[in-house]
Amino acid sequence: MTLEAIRYRTGSLQILNQLLLPHQTVYDDIRSVQDAYEAIKSMKVRGAPAIAIVGCLSLAVELRAGAGGDDPVTFIRESLCHLTSARPTAVNMGRAARELMEFAENESMEKNSEQLRESVIAWIEDMLERDVNDNRKIGNYGAQHILSGVPRDSVTILTHCNTGSLATAGYGTALGVVRSLHTLGRLKRVYCTETRPYNQGSRLTAYEAVAEGIPATLITDSMAALTMREMHITAVVVGADRVVANGDTANKVGTYQLAIAAKHHGIPFYVAAPSTSCDLSLESGRDIIIEVRPPEELTSINGVPIAAPGIEVWNPAFDVTPHQLITGGIITELGVFLPSELQAALTGRLTAL
Ligand SMILES: CSC[C@H]1O[C@H](OP(=O)(O)O)[C@H](O)[C@@H]1O
Numbered sequence: 331m332t333l334e335a336i337r338y339r340t341g342s343l344q345i346l347n348q349l350l351l352p353h354q355t356v357y358d359d360i361r362s363v364q365d366a367y368e369a370i371k372s373m374k375v376r377g378a379p380a381i382a383i384v385g386c387l388s389l390a391v392e393l394r395a396g397a398g399g400d401d402p403v404t405f406i407r408e409s410l411c412h413l414t415s416a417r418p419t420a421v422n423m424g425r426a427a428r429e430l431m432e433f434a435e436n437e438s439m440e441k442n443s444e445q446l447r448e449s450v451i452a453w454i455e456d457m458l459e460r461d462v463n464d465n466r467k468i469g470n471y472g473a474q475h476i477l478s479g480v481p482r483d484s485v486t487i488l489t490h491c492n493t494g495s496l497a498t499a500g501y502g503t504a505l506g507v508v509r510s511l512h513t514l515g516r517l518k519r520v521y522c523t524e525t526r527p528y529n530q531g532s533r534l535t536a537y538e539a540v541a542e543g544i545p546a547t548l549i550t551d552s553m554a555a556l557t558m559r560e561m562h563i564t565a566v567v568v569g570a571d572r573v574v575a576n577g578d579t580a581n582k583v584g585t586y587q588l589a590i591a592a593k594h595h596g597i598p599f600y601v602a603a604p605s606t607s608c609d610l611s612l613e614s615g616r617d618i619i620i621e622v623r624p625p626e627e628l629t630s631i632n633g634v635p636i637a638a639p640g641i642e643v644w645n646p647a648f649d650v651t652p653h654q655l656i657t658g659g660i661i662t663e664l665g666v667f668l669p670s671e672l673q674a675a676l677t678g679r680l681t682a683l
Pocket residue numbers: 376377378379490491492493494497498503504530568569570571581582583647
């Protein structure tokens with residue numbers, strides 16, 4: 331069973347409401363850019379690639395209905411700006427907005443409003459297939475790289491948060507590497523962290539793994555270092571919300587401490603991310619804006635209080651892992667690269683061996 335986080339056909343968009351998983355499978359209609367903004371902001375849909383895809387597809391739905399009238403370029407620009415503001419850390423929505431805006435402005439030079447709308451819709455619809463294709467390449471490159479160090483045996487992976495079909499258009503990034511290892515018959519087990527406070531691991535990654543029969547064990551975030559010491563972890567593989575020019579990576583909070591623990595245990599630490607999650611305009615992780623989310627996401631679960639009333643809360647949704655701790659490499663659809671090779675790889679000056 332392959333999970334569909336996003337259901338789209340021209341003029342119609344639904345998203346799997348991930349706030350209700352794993353106990354309820356409910357698809358919400360997304361009829362407008364504002365619907366998408368609210369779904370992204372509330373994390374009904376989440377995951378850097380999925381945020382960009384759902385945001386842009388909501389624009390395609392409105393354009394199909396004739397939005398923008400005689401001036402679709404202004405409507406497109408305002409919509410993309412609004413969508414980009416929903417969650418500031420992941421780069422994918424902002425990157426897609428810049429690229430789509432450049433495309434739309436160029437197209438508007440020689441197309442009328444109706445032709446422009448159709449052309450932009452086609453550009454957006456291509457994102458779906460492109461993302462899944464990228465993820466399959468990431469999965470295969472990552473699996474081969476990890477297996478190159480383990481000639482015959484099966485491997486054990488530790489991963490964080492959710493980076494699977496529920497975070498992308500399908501297959502996933504870090505979880506895509508796990509899927510590829512499983513398909514090759516070389517995955518002994520994947521350990522997935524609970525990933526407090528939103529519990530992407532216990533609610534989403536566990537859901538995907540159980541649904542597909544991937545051998546997986548759930549641990550709490552606080553068990554990660556002990557798991558690395560006791561469970562013969564071959565590699566740690568995580569996703570990314572924004573990889574910057576020197577390889578520093580923003581990802582779900584807790585990733586940084588996993589990288590420190592992996593370094594201590596001599597376990598290679600990989601980041602799996604498509605080039606759409608990379609941002610060469612920022613030199614280092616110091617430049618990345620970290621989203622801070624509402625305290626209630628930490629002090630309650632499903633509306634049930636789990637913390638002392640009145641306690642103050644700090645709830646950063648992400649942290650930044652310095653490139654020095656990404657010892658296995660950055661797994662992209664172009665190949666696996668050291669952080670120091672990333673810029674050359676993404677600008678076509680370096681190709682994977
Ligand atoms: C391929 S998903 C990348 C990234 O997005 C997740 O964050 P969130 O669930 O808050 O959207 C997590 O950091 C994943 O690693």
